[in-house]
Amino acid sequence: MSGEFDEGEKLIAIPAPSRCDRDVRPQWKCFCCCDGGLVDNPYLSQLVSGKNGKPFICQRLDCKAGEKYRNAYFATDAQRQDYAQKHGGEVMTQQEYQAQWDIRLTVAHCEQMHLWHKRQWDAWAQERSKQLNYGQSISNLTQQISMQIEEKC
Numbered sequence: 194m195s196g197e198f199d200e201g202e203k204l205i206a207i208p209a210p211s212r213c214d215r216d217v218r219p220q221w222k223c224f225c226c227c228d229g230g231l232v233d234n235p236y237l238s239q240l241v242s243g244k245n246g247k248p249f250i251c252q253r254l255d256c257k258a259g260e261k262y263r264n265a266y267f268a269t270d271a272q273r274q275d276y277a278q279k280h281g282g283e284v285m286t287q288q289e290y291q292a293q294w295d296i297r298l299t300v301a302h303c304e305q306m307h308l309w310h311k312r313q314w315d316a317w318a319q320e321r322s323k324q325l326n327y328g329q330s331i332s333n334l335t336q337q338i339s340m341q342i343e344e345k346c
């Protein structure tokens with residue numbers, strides 16, 4: 194017995210579900226980036242052609258998660274060195290950091306995707322609450338049952 198694994202014993206990766214693909218209505222403040230700071234919604238493909246490019250930083254003005262990325266994106270080299278000295282970690286130059294992200298989306302793009310995505314969830318939640326609305330019939334049923342029992346007594 195050797196301590197090494199055979200090729201055949203390797204695990205097969207299970208694809209992770211998308212963060213935006215949940216079955217309960219999410220409580221995001223920003224439906225453009227799902228509060229993650231990087232644009233992540235089904236409508237991005239309507240504005241951007243091509244896939245698996247650099248992640249887009251969320252540009253919505255009142256998006257706190259996006260703001261963190263925007264601040265980091267525009268931090269100068271001096272600010273980066275300062276930050277690394279205080280908090281540790283590798284120092285990246287502004288150029289290296291900026292090369293990782295795409296900031297070409299505008300405030301208007303992100304606001305539009307936020308509205309589209311939010312509206313989709315609102316419609317879904319409304320549809321779902323209609324489907325789950327058994328409250329009325331159940332209370333009628335219990336009323337009928339208790340009436341039948343009273344008659345028998």
Ligand SMILES: [Zn+2]
Nearest residue numbers: 223226251256
């Ligand atoms: Zn956002």
